[in-house]
Amino acid sequence: MATALLPNDDIHTNTNDKSLEIFSIIWLDENINVKDTRKTEVTLRSIINHIKKFQDVKQCQQYIEQTSQKDRLILVVSGRLGLEILPYIHQLRQVISIYVYCMDKNSNEQWAFKFSKIKSVVVDLDELVSQITTDHKIQKKVEEPLSINIFTTYIGRGKSTTGVNGEFVFSQILVDCLLRLKSTDIDKNELIKLCENEYKGNYTELNNLREFQDYSPDKVLWWYTRESFFYKILNAALRTQDIHMLFLFRSFIYDIYRQLHKYQSKNFVRAYRCQLMSHDELNSLKQNIGQFISINSFFSTSDERRTALFLLGDITTQIDSERVLFEIDADPKMVNTKSFANISKHSYFPDESEVLFMIGSIFRLNNINRNDDQIWIIKMTLCNDDEHDLKQVLMYMKQQIKSEEINLRTLGKLLWKMGKLDLAEKYFNRLLQELPSDDPLLSSLYEDLGELASQTGDFDMSVQWHQKSLTIKNKNQLTANPVIKKIKLSTGKELKKFCFSYNYNLR
Template sequence: MADSKRKIDNHSLNANNQTLEIFSLIWLDANTVAKDIQAAEQKLRSVINQLKKFQDVAQCQKYIEERSNNERLLVIVSGRLGREIVPIIHKLRPVISIYVYCMDKKSNEEWASKFSKVKAVVVQFDKLIARIETDFKVHQVVEEPFSINFFSTNTGVGKSTGGINGKFAFYQILMDCLLRLKSTDKDTKELIDCCKQQYEGNSSDMRIIDEFEKNYSPDNALWWYTRQSFFYKTLNAVLRIENIHMIFLFRAYIADIHRLLEKHQDKSPVRVFRCQLMSTDELETLKQNQGQFISINSFFSTSTDYQQALSFFNKSGVKDGLEQVLFNIDADPKMVITKPFANIIAHSEFAHESEVLFMLGAIFRVKRIIRSSEDKLWIIRMGLCHEDEHDLKEVLTDMKKDLGSGETNLRTLGKILWKMGKFDLSEKYFIRLLNELSSNDPLHEDLYQDLADLASQVGDYDKSVQWKKKLWAFRNPNVPSVPVKNDEPTSDMDLGNAGRRVAKTNRKYEIRVSMNSASENFHSYIDFSRAALKIRNSLIRFVNVLCLKF
């Protein structure tokens, strides 16, 4: 369990507050607010939805410098402003391509040629669009952030739930839970609404969202995944940035893809390849984990064609500070238990590409990492594993006991997130389930108790009292109120303050006792709070009274 003193995390369930794509366009030009460029904006957004416009170099620079290394920016600059900003932003990791859109091609090519990320100097807008569209297809293959978890077999490494092994295991359990959690019409509507809000004003993608809403079926999930549309871009992004609530909303579609991969699972062992641009630090982390396990936190697209995989590097070019990495993977279907893989050429929008797709969460062992002098790239040899391998089986089996078999529910999901330290999300899924239950469903009792315990753990004793009151009222529907003495605290504030004083005393003397464990129902909880108020200045008396409660 994560540290109980940790504050409730601020991971908002409102996915609309954050970008649902990895790639963004930045346009720096003194004339980007002119009315005649609205059509140009539509064309740009038909390629990459996220478009941010600037007229001021300093503001643009500040925005770019504040971007996460997991974001990918394609930057359009005018000739005059480009001379100022390109030398400053050129080496920043999020910036992957720069385009100079100008009127004097020759003079701007002179200064732009010094910067490898400048992909083109163009004077015609249609040529700019065409070049961005071509480059973007390559960027989606080699530039998307590589989201992985590690599992180390080294003694004493990351054994806690907060360590690297804990994160690895929790992700596996979380995905297992989500795949077994039935989706609802409410979830589907929320997902579609999120996407519509994200793509508002983008006529091209809005048409595709409408088409998806009307025509999607589980049997064409792979076709939708391979199609260049909001579905692929959004799903891939939320998996890579680990936006848990959006993954929750996408779970039905993830389950559809999983089912199709199982149905079309390859029958024979295959060797596949995947090219990737990585930072030196990312590559070094993988080197340090040779012989260990990794899990890929997104769908993992590979090719059976070695030369086709390498061709993406030829198209993307070499970039400062980045390493060209080729994954060389051996996959045997005998290793598959819950994470299938399949050649999806017959189900893809791009029928000419020999693509083998691995289920998200697929586990691999990093066998060897070598430098190829011939191709001037790093080769990472990996083998597909399954979760019953000796080193993995013990930790995953123990954690999966809580899941049981069959369908899961929102309470199960909430408990997993609680253990992961995602307290705010855990609370919201408990409440989401409460709102779905009938008024007399006995599960209310468990959820009220969970919510009270969770609030107590994070130090919100006022909220804990509120949930205890709801629990008591549910257990005693015919009793109007709790009788109290006139000289003792009755308000939630009084009881909450009492709880905080008890917690302060506990911390001072390093006695870690959960307030909730002192009571089995609301009456005894009130009694405990009254007693706590009276004995706050005496640790010995506090311990004696607490012992009597047990």
């Protein structure tokens, strides 16, 4: 079997690097670069690609604290340094498991039991790899964060529902926009290059990438369920709402959408999903019983309750998280907007009875109760897009998108409305690179860039963009405002004066 090959690099101390996956290994040890340890890293990278190494406790602590709570970190630490760092980072949500690698197992076990996230104390590297591998098979199913938007009709005193419900609506519209935006070879090549850079030296995933060159749309569910870069990066992008990665993956998201629609379940389904959640995450849902949630990723479930419960592990073992079981009722006769299907026959693991729900599926939170085994049961029902109070706004915005040809300008304007100005500018400029010099869309695109620049306070750039727009309009004699013909654009001062008045009129 192909393995990962770790380059002979120095100790990583840069806190700005970012993995494209959810899971990372943090290794803190004064002797991290010894030969035996490096061989272990090679093996581990075939399981969890991103390994970050430290010899200094403070640098390691700072890196962990700055990592997003949506990331999931596995910490390998020596006994002495573990005693120093664990009191400061053990409670952090992003830290999910800890392994103490040491020379004296008995003495380190004396203090390790105080920290519930410590999975084992080991003295042998092969045992360390085996333990991480075994634990990760479960962790990758129950520890991945859920990206959820809540639509609520009530909220705490003095607070507004606008921001909360706005995220709910725009997440739905964004998915619709990406599904209708045609992909290009430029986008696919950029995605492949990003993956090749991410997995440099990891021959397991590089081989998967080479195999992926023969991809066909009818195999998308096979690729999505396979333990490879495709699933890991796409899931991470969905759960962290990395919009640019979703943009690059959009043709594959569309292929999954088509497959779910094609194999849509014909009968009522009760599906289950296990999850480990923080107290805050669970409380957020408990405060919104009777409301609606949308899940911003593909929602993987099983139609076998026992299978889902098994993944929650030994219920007698104390953990820092809450054990949760989602119980979902889905009736295809009542729901026709978001597809769901049993994908077992098309999966890399055909023996797993997996029911997959489309991105943006909306559920009503019916009830949340804890059973005798101290597992929280969250009962939900799959809903249509028009079963909540925002249906008119949602339908109106969707209709606006459907009434026009979807291009990068459409995506940019949507991101602009979402307040993501940097991304809006990015896609406007991307479209600018693709359009021919005589394209009639150029004038409007320059206007958009001018307005965007003025909103970010870059007034000089705004003037330049508006000048480009006016030049094209004059050249093509498409100017609708007769005042433009009377204005002399001979000096920068006159041009600025005109552009500010032009911006005012546009508003």
